[in-house]
Amino acid sequence: MLKFAANLSLLFTEYPLIQRFGAARAAGFDAVEVQFPYTLTPEAVRKELQDHALKMVLINLPAGNWEAGDRGLACLPGREDEFAESVDLAIEWAKTLGVERLNCLAGVPPENVPAERVSATLAHNLKLAAQRCEGAGIELMIEAINNRDVPGFYLHHSHQVLDLIRKLELPATSLQYDVYHMQMMEGNLISTLQQNADKIGHIQIADVPGRHEPGTGEINFTNLFKALESQEYKGYISLEYIPRCKTEAGLGWLKTWKTQDERNELECSG
Template structure:
């Protein structure tokens, strides 16, 4: 069975963020991920992890002006100094949290600019970030994201991501394969798992139901089948990573709404 990590930015929304660690542990999770830790002191978060027997398996680097609509800086010419400062901050958090995976968001293609014109900046920034991250044993992840949720996002397809990983040419750069985004953009999800997982370049999975982004037992994807595919391919290729539960609970912020929606996971553990 794949190992599942609770995404604390989305799950347990009825609780204050620091209290979500205990809730995840109580539901049987042994690992967590989240978007951004920078509002909190890294030592406080590390204490929450340790106190609840949790492993931090992923978080995002600083995305720029998130509230202003930015979704990363890696592809944006002229933002290199800010990008590098953000990577430095993220790696400082990763060290305290004991986290070995850092997702670096690509950013949005500016209006009136062509995607291909941004590629050299993106490759250069990711190559620099990977070399810095390698100094402390951290893998840098890049994620294709669908253009319905984030219009004009630089990176959208699995093949594009793997081409970029090859061009960047650093051993610690991997793809964050979010099956929700993959289904919306491309479909043929099981075949893509079989194609890309054996390459060693898939560092992390994420899941959510399509199209509403609720629990993975609702929607057009047969996740029970896909989890079996991950298991099957993992046995052949030795993959032992995590599957992040990055979805919005269908019960919203009602008390214990996340916990009550975990029937799909309890069924896997039975």
């Protein structure tokens, strides 16, 4: 049976972040993820997880100054020390919360920096992150993000991530496969999932276009989920989409999938 988690950075935004844990449990989830929980304290988050019997399945490494345009630090020359500190901070959070996977965003390289320097910086930082995560018993995820929503994002195809993991011989490192981003960049979702089943450690979903609930766009999620079941995917599938209305009103697709009823196109009411 497939396992689903709620991404609390995009779902239940009707509530403050600290209240979204309880909202997720009330909606039937037993697992959650948060992109950047660092505005809270690990102790406060741990209490929410314990109080609501939730498992935190993933958090991101701190990605720099988001408001200033940072979208990750791993490929940014001159900020290697800041990246190393972000890895250590994320590992501390992971240990406190029982998180088994940390996601790394490569970032958008600055203009007028030689490509060779950007590539070397990314390689150095990924090796450091993979080694420190392995030492902590944590799996490192690397995510490819479409360069339409995030122009200039350095890793924007799944093969780029997979090639890096292989070339750098990164220990305890896997691809975080985001269905939304990869549908926009390369398509062939089921084929990619099947051919790289042993290299994909986490999956996130949203429909295209709009990044809304499954059933609102062009992706055939019924076939996608059936393919994941047939290959006995054991990881989590995280709902990282922007609800068209209130989160709870848009979860009908998940209920119909779980009960194996007829899967109709999502209708958001309320």
